[in-house]
Amino acid sequence: MPPRAAALHYHLRRNHFSTAPPRRPDEPSDLVSTVVSILTNHRSKYRWSQLLSHLGALPPRPPPLEPLTPAEFSQIAIRLTKKPRIALNFFLFTKRHSLTDHTVSSHSALIHVLCKSRLASQSLALIRDSIRAWGELIVFKGLVGTYKECGGSPVVFEFFIKACLDAKKIDGAVKVVRKLVKGGFRVKVPIFNEVISGVCRSRGGLVGYDIYKEFFGDDGDGISDDGRVRAKATVQTFNALMMGFYRDGALDRVVELWDEMKEGNCEPNSRTYNLLIAVYCEDGNMTEAEKIWNEMRLKGILSDVTGYNTMISGYCEIGNTERAEELFREIELSGLNATGVTYGHLIRGYCKSGTADLTLSVFKDMLRKNFRPEASTLQEVVSLLCNSGRVCQALEIIRGVMYNFGLVPKRSSFGILIRGLCLEGKMDEALKLQAEMVGKGYEPDGELYAAFIDGCVKLGDQTLAEKLRKEMADMGCAEIE
Template sequence: MMNQIQLPKLLLHQHLKPNHKPLTLFFFFFSSSSSSSEQQQNTVTKAVSILTNQRSKSRWNTLHSLFPTTINPIDFSQITLHLNNKPHLALRFFQWTKSKSLCHHNLASYSTIIHILARGRLYSHAYSTIRTALNQNDDEHCRFEPSSTPLKLFEILVNSYRECGSAPFVFDLLIEACLQSRKIEASVEISRMLLSRGISPKVMTLNSLISRVCRKFGVDLGYEIYREFFRLDEEKCEILKRGSGFRVVNPNVHTFNTLMLCCYQNGLVDRVEEIWSEMCEMNCNPNAYSYSLLMSAFCERDRLEDCEKLWEEMRKKEIEPDVVSYNTMIGGFCKISDVGRAEEFFREMGLVGIDATVSTYEHLVKGYCNIEDVDSAVLVYKDMIRKDFRPDVLTLDMVVRLLCDKGRVEEAIEFFRSGVGKFDLVPKEKSYVALIKGLCVEGRMDEGLKLQAEMVGKGFEPNSEIYEAFIDGYIRQGNHEKAEALRKEMLQTPSAATTEQ
């Protein structure tokens, strides 16, 4: 469906052999020389006893007397392993070592507590600990570049997984943490290494990954990642058939919605329809948001008849349109100036109990401005303000210019001042031009000059339209001398001369 592309070097697929050599671990194996002595074993045993048997008030003071200055990361991991069925206690122990600066945690000790928290289903704490670990650069123990931290942490988590009795979603948390830290290449590589081991991240995780890849590297690469990670290529399917029990995760509706949204946001509206077709071919049922995305693509091409067919299809499938669906239809009809049809969807929206959003009102205001129905545009605009919605500057600009065109300059100024003062909007140059021209037509030259000074203060240079408005205004007042002076000034002003040409 889409042409094959050359992937960036960092994201090129690298097959890992099953016997891929693991990294050296530096933590809790009891054969380690740093913790094999009887004395240190006794210390670990005492620490576990203090944590599990003493009351919380005396526990931490007693523990501090056992470790007055520092706790070796290896000892921390051994102690924490004994707390594998007490995740909350393990978390408090970890937090205590951090607050007292007693342990210089490395990736191995972080891995231990991450696994224990995951085992105990303490999702948010496991996630935040992963985020902390990703910021570590443990030169003493691991000696690696900061950019390779996610891959090192992944390898240690893999090799300590069984010993800690962890949960599979720990790797999903790692991928999500990498994505949030903008380590997208690492997220891709970790996902590939999981797949090479016969483990698939959750579909929700893969969807997040595809979305981030699309945003950073483009839709083409996001689509390639989608094909690769959901094992959709024929060659990979054959490999799976020969494999042993690999569980294939299928894309869901959110996967396709992610791809369609990325295509739409990048102006690739034809590809939205292609992704939709692929979704249907894979027997994945679209939801209301899926329909909204395809309808938005059709609206971009003014294909409103196709939009209405999709709307009827939703009804037949008993998929209830949401606010996005209604806004899409309203915006589409307003764009082609069929505001009457847009109003029908607006009324239906209210009848079914869906509250209008600022986008709903802005679509209608712009629609009425397109057909120059100034009264309806003003009415909808005021209704939007009463509902405490903040208009965008383009909506304000359209209303101001339409009012000026209809000779309602004073009303336009009120709207203008309200938008600037109440909503802190930065007006467009066209708004200033329309207002100044309107004031000059009414002979309010002094007010026009003040507004023109304000316009210059906002960084807009006078253009030929501004000069001509003042020249015409002074001529109507009989002040030909001032009009001639302005005409000469206009010819000497680069911005005005350029505009005139």
Template sequence: MLNKRIITSQQLKPHSHSLHLYYSSSSPPSNQQAPPTASLISTVVSILTNHRSKSRWTHIHSLFSSSGFTPTEFSQVTLHLKNNPHLALSFFHFSTRKSLCNHNLLSYSTLIHVLSRHRLVTHARDLIRVAIRTPELQCSNKDANFVKPLKVFESLAKTYKICGSAPFVFDLLILECLEAKKLDGSLEIARLLRSRGISPRVSTCNALVSEVSRCRGACVGYGVYRQLFGLDCEIDGDVKWVVRVRPNVHTFNTLIVHFYGDGLLEKVEEIWEEMMALNCVANVYSYCVLMAVFCDQGMMREAERLWEEMKLNGLEYDVVAYNTIIGGFCKIGEVKRAEEFFREMGLSGLESNYVTYEHIVKGYCHVGDVNSAILVFKDLCRKGFRAEALTMDVLIGGLCDKRRVAEALEITRFSMRYFGFCPTRKSYEFLTKGLCGEGKMEEALKLQAEMVGQGFEPNLEIYEAFVDGYLKEGNEEMAAKLRKEMFEVQKQQEEQ
């Protein structure tokens, strides 16, 4: 049962998109310095706006190098420059570089608002990033990572109205908190906004859902999704659907892919149905993930139904879509059907990638057709692709099962030499057991030594393969010695 946080009816009352509602006053914090004199502000603003680039900085420095500016004075100057954000930012950098102002959250917040109003996102986020880590935010609270973003949020909220800002600034704060791995702070800011009827943008909500799902699991992410989009709202004891900002296809794709990644395949279908209920149009990525769910369960008829549905909806298949359905058919042994999609992929003008070839190699090995698997593997190599370790394990194992150990060893050495392939324990076991089975004990010993050199200690299967090999060639003494050693290893493993 997924956890769902209930939003109270008090939280759902409509409010204007005005952050001064958080506080009784929109004035700066009470611990700031006394208001600056009008003459100082007008002088600085006049110099900044009327003097040329070089002379303005020289003039300001000559006048204020000894006294400097308080954060309140800097904020007042910045407010006069709110229609010239680049000049305001230059003034900030100048005052910092020349140590003319000991900036605090008030001065940071004012400039962040000014930059956000003009959608200077990079500069605004740079300042937010510094503000989150500014020395004034150091505190004794052991949960400092939680407190810092809220202090920045409080300062931005208090200066919101006077700066004529917009809720977009809080999206930047949330995103920067996520970037700084301050997940709890990000969530609390989003909840504070929602409690006043203000929703972060849908892209910000999606980023929150994605990060929560990644860090705390898809079920927790789903609970956050329902909070952010107002889908669980208790009014007079009844749960009603109230959508302030509508989820989009990227929202549902985020949920779908994380549920799929967590192995909760039935939840993927539930999210799909919820997406349809909200009349959200699925895209190619959505279909690919749901197809992957069906393919993982061998439900290829359902996967093909989705494939046809994509065509009816006018969606163009991409490489991921083709690889998904090709992999599904290879998994259940219908490699010929997979080849049909592979040919269709080429005719459509799409370039196959290493994943496409790997699916088919593993598919042919799965049905025991190693000759076809080798042909496809050679095509893979000619294309300049490098097979993953799992694919190599399957191919090497398939060849060894057919008693073609020499070919398996040749492919292994070739891949090591030209593609930097590092054999896995599984590959070494296939090859060693294969050599022992053919009575090539010296080669098997050399390979087993190489295996140990790569950090893979011999297990019971390897010992049994050597014992059987020595018995076949009549070397009972060596077989008895190894059997004794095998029992000692087995005993040590049981004790551990």
């Protein structure tokens, strides 16, 4: 249609004095059919310019009214159900050229089209945008209202709940699940589990447990009080709850859930075992941790590196580095790869036991494998080496880590090393390191001045010592006794 004819068609179609008989809202218009034809029959190179021409968006333009109603867009989207990507591109096209003042209903129609084709990322993105615009409950109502007309799929509600959780709309997700259950919709157990996990993260384990009881019944067996069969809790359900209580520090509740799960004949998986082992390790009860570790192996459940890291950390905390070493060697034999976390636990264990040679050996092996150490791990290594009279090695370590990994050591790490250098009379090296420390944003404090003063006194340079005392007083730093 030529641009002028398009403009005239556009004007007449919206003229309140038109004598044409009114069209039912659900009856496709000639415009809908024409747009669908252009979208499906024209090559992508030409379809958009054809649409702009047909809708009167090219000069000469009609009056500034919307060329497409939301209802017409919905009809177009529905008729493009088997071509969901074209429907999405058309939606973006209408927004880019301000062709439609979209509503909840027009968004809902497109969401149904995308969800039926299981275009997950596109569906979730559009749902999140809709929630930001109108709120989760209004969008949910829109999806329910357009479900039949759009030939909706149940997956739309699964995506909707996931989008609520992604957007941190936890209360909205819970309300929607309640409405779906009340309406007789069969909610899948993984969706229940995701909601419970979201509640545990945002509201804590206790609230998550209440939601679990609401969804799965008082005993989690899937039978409600009125005898209706509903979903049965799975190992993922219990994992979500156990993680929730573990984050809260309610370690006793994690053990209680383990017992509840076993009583319900729900078999744990490696994640469940890892959580329970973490509880016992954190409590220093390595006897129980080892018992659970062995039970897992007897059942043929292979641990991942997270489980090994937890056990190694637990043994290092109680000073049993021999058993930690055994587990460390076992990682490679199991076909797994140690991580930076693994090395960090083992290094801290050696530091606690005061074995500088082993600490240095493992630390260097960690660096060779290109694992970036934590600042706290670096501090423990520097402290151990300085206390062992190996200040030069500590200086080499800290400089190497700063250069190769861009790691900024803690202020206390600089302080420990500078004090060690001063005590050995290596004032030039100490001053260079102090300059690097200032370059990292750390200002000298009283403890650092005291270290330099002690070094000057040891070298017999009383003049410089007095000068530093005066400078320290001018800086307002209290002298360390």
